[in-house]
Amino acid sequence: MTYETKKFEHLLGLTGFSEVMLKNHFALYEGYIKNVNKLLEYLDTKEPGTVEYSELQRRFGWEFDGMRLHELYFENLIKETSEFNPESNIGQLINKVYGSFENWKKNFVAIGAMRGIGWAVLYYDTSSKELFNIWVGEHDGGHLAGCVPLLVMDVWEHAYMTDYGIKRADYIEAFVKSINWEVVEKRWL
Numbered sequence: 474m475t476y477e478t479k480k481f482e483h484l485l486g487l488t489g490f491s492e493v494m495l496k497n498h499f500a501l502y503e504g505y506i507k508n509v510n511k512l513l514e515y516l517d518t519k520e521p522g523t524v525e526y527s528e529l530q531r532r533f534g535w536e537f538d539g540m541r542l543h544e545l546y547f548e549n550l551i552k553e554t555s556e557f558n559p560e561s562n563i564g565q566l567i568n569k570v571y572g573s574f575e576n577w578k579k580n581f582v583a584i585g586a587m588r589g590i591g592w593a594v595l596y597y598d599t600s601s602k603e604l605f606n607i608w609v610g611e612h613d614g615g616h617l618a619g620c621v622p623l624l625v626m627d628v629w630e631h632a633y634m635t636d637y638g639i640k641r642a643d644y645i646e647a648f649v650k651s652i653n654w655e656v657v658e659k660r661w662l
Contacts, residue, residue: 475510476506476510478506479547479548480498481502481547481622483552484550486552488647488650489647489650490550490651494636497631498631498640498662501631505536505539506540511532512533512536513533514590516533530609537613544555544594544629545625546625546626548656549624549653550653551651551653551656555654555655562622562662563654563661566597566661568590571604577606581606582645582649585641587608590610590630591608591615591629592608592609592625593608593628594606594607594609596620597623598617599623605617606657619659624652624657632644
């Protein structure tokens with residue numbers, strides 16, 4: 474199996490995201506794909522159960538999740554206005570779980586603003602039918618088992634430092650304005 478780079482150049486011109494920052498971010502994403510493919514090749518040549526195989530397998534989780542999280546992140550951004558619809562299926566669920574869009578947004582933004590590097594993710598638990606805004610510190614740790622990531626926000630420094638310096642809150646606000654709610658809805662259904 475070989476993974477191909479998805480193209481996200483259509484996001485160039487996204488309000489609040491400079492071309493330099495986006496192109497750098499795309500290049501970082503491409504590095505994850507390159508490493509996933511290399512690791513798959515290496516793993517095919519190693520004996521399972523060896524130290525080398527085990528460490529490569531561990532690294533594979535990091536690179537693979539870095540690839541997937543970036544794909545989800547770029548896919549849930551849109552240049553055009555995509556208004557939150559409280560009457561949509563996901564809108565109704567957000568209102569049920571959080572009481573209102575504003576309550577959900579306040580919680581999601583607060584998670585994204587936490588100190589440290591990582592991801593803010595809106596997850597849907599397929600068992601309990603609940604929503605959770607959570608923090609994922611490392612690509613391969615902190616995910617909720619059995620849950621579907623509906624919305625992913627990258628809050629590693631590379632996602633905002635070029636344009637915002639240390640003003641993460643300004644980046645988060647630009648991100649929230651650029652959410653493609655149709656994509657979030659499709660991930661849930």
